[in-house]
Amino acid sequence: MNISNKEKTVGFNTVSNLMKAGMPTLNGDDNGLDKNFTKITFSFPDWSQLRGQEYKTLTTMNNSQRNMAKEVLQQYSDITNIEFIEKDNQYDTNIKFGVYNNVIEIIDKNFMNKKDYFLVEGMASYFHKNPDQNKKINNINDYNLDGQIWINIAKTKLITKLKKVQKTENGKKLLESFKENADGIATYFLEGNKGFSLYENLNANGHIDNQEETLDIGSKIKRNYIHEVGHALGMGHTFDIHLESPDVEENSAKYSVMTHKKLNEELGNFGNNYPMNPLILDTFVIQQLYGKNMTTRTGDTIYGFNSNTERDFYSLHSIDDALVSCIWDAGGHDTLDFSQYNVDQKINLNEGAFSDVGGLRSNVSIAYDVVIENAKGGLKDDYITGNSADNCLEGNEGNDTLLGREGNDTLYGGLGNDILFGDDGNDILIGEAGNDVLFSGNGDDLLYAGTGDDTLIASMGNNILYGGYGNDTFIIKKGNNIISGNQGKDTFIFNLSEKVNSNNIIFDFNKEEDSILFKSGEDDQIINPKLVQSFTGNKNELTLTYENNKTILKIMTEENSNIPSLVINVTGKFSYDELLC
DSSP states (O other), X not given: OOOOOOOOOHHHHHHHHHHHHSSSTTSGGGGGOOSSOEEEEEEOXXXXXXXXXXXXXXXXXXXXXXXXXXXXXXXXXXXXXXEEEEOOXXXXXXXXXXXXXXXXXSSOGGGGGSGGGGGOOEEEOOOOSSOOSSOBOOSGGGSOSTTEEEEEOOOEEEEEEEESSOSSHHHHHHHHHHHHHOOSSSEEEEEOSSEEEEEEETTTTTTTSOOOOOOOTTOHHHHHHHHHHHHHTTOOOSSOTTSOOOOSTTSSTTTOXXXXXXXXXXXXXXXXXXXXXXXXXXXXXXXXXXXXXXXXXXXXXXXXXXXXXXXXXXXXXXXXXXXXXXXXXXXXXXXXXOTTOOSOEEEEOSTTOEEBOTTOBSOEEEOTTOOOOEEEOOSSOEEEEOOSSOOEEEOOSSSOEEEOOSSSXXXXXXXXXXXXXXXXXXXXXXXXXXXXXXXXXXXXXXXXXXXXSOEEEEOSSEEEEEOOSSOOEEEEOSEEEEEEOOSSOOEEEEEOOTTOOEEEEESOOOTTTOEEEEEOTXXXXXXXXXXXXXXXXXXXXXEEEEOSSEEEEEEEOSTTOSSOSEEEEEEBOOOHHHHBO
């Protein structure tokens, strides 16, 4: 099915253009990047051995850091046509990874005059396009500066803040002593307009003894890896340092790992988590640079609980797990499964849309040009919106609202009092347990209410309405409908607006329990059509005839018309008084 692209907002285009303009890619001779396939080599140099006396804290990555780097490269490879190839660290490569303990010594020493650089969490340069394959590495400067990715392993703790004008002699001595002994590794300070902030590094020996540690999926450090690799591949920030930062929603952590802005509570809430993979803007921009990887997850993929993605940032194993992820998927019939969460959720299957999942807000998004067909809600009240594909939406428990939108959709309300909208397409709406409301749309729909006192509303098309168990209400506005109330006291309400053009069959009318009502289309007032032998041209006249154990009601809803616009066939023979309240 061809799914049309969602139109991008002005803010989205503004920020994506800044991200593309921030680095060399798509400028100058880099316009020639092969979007069908790009091979990029990477390595983990032995910085600890190579740094000698010239550098203090440039350090070789340990195994956990290397694994994190490889995971992030895989994330970018999943969404773009890039093959990352690991090479021996004896020779230069397109990308080189390392860590440092608070001091970025590899760049221009003059840059260090900016004292706040002690807190910078990483840095990267655009990948080295033509490394010398034959030049053996003997010292640290043999590596080309291009394509170096550095991650800060310092663990900074604020000790205290001091005003510039100290009221006591001891205060002045404390500041002077701290400044004199601050080595930029174990201790360091920042000078602001009003005073000084004094810091301690809790990982002061990290460059000497780089300990293995677990790097959690939603940690800030992993977000730093994603950010810096993005730079090395050509993505700039969501702003230009020479211009005013765009004051738009898209310049935020909701859309990109390349922003420096914190997530505003009005835009979303990630809890204590950071983005776990490249987000919606990052995916769009990086695919502009290298093309879309159309081999990624082409089968029937499940995201969330019961995930078969083999990616931790798409997988949930318990209700304590969380996702802050953007979904890229190249094909198949796919499902968002958030069925075990016991919180209200909003799930949106449209490309470019955000979902509120697991108690967070705007934490799951769907990349552009991605079609996800199915969704499973959780144990509370879910609001699930489908797209133009053929969707299967399951509310599960709680009082859910399901919107099928375009396509031939199947909607299951589950337990609770649910509202199901078929919208366009030939849809199947199944209320299941609870007092549900089922709305047909513009197609030919099947409405099956299930148990409970349900309301079934037919608007257009050729529909089948089945009430199931309970006292159900059928509201017939338009369309040609086959209706079965089944068990319970059922009420059949028909719209008497002009040009209603509706032909209906009621299969199991029980005169002891069921009733037929007519309401005006204008003010929803009950109207009792006048029984006549033949139409006289007046509005709201009704004729009643019998044919083959069937009672036929024909109602004229327009003045001066010879053709009844509403016809109701009731199985069995009934009088006017037996049918109407």
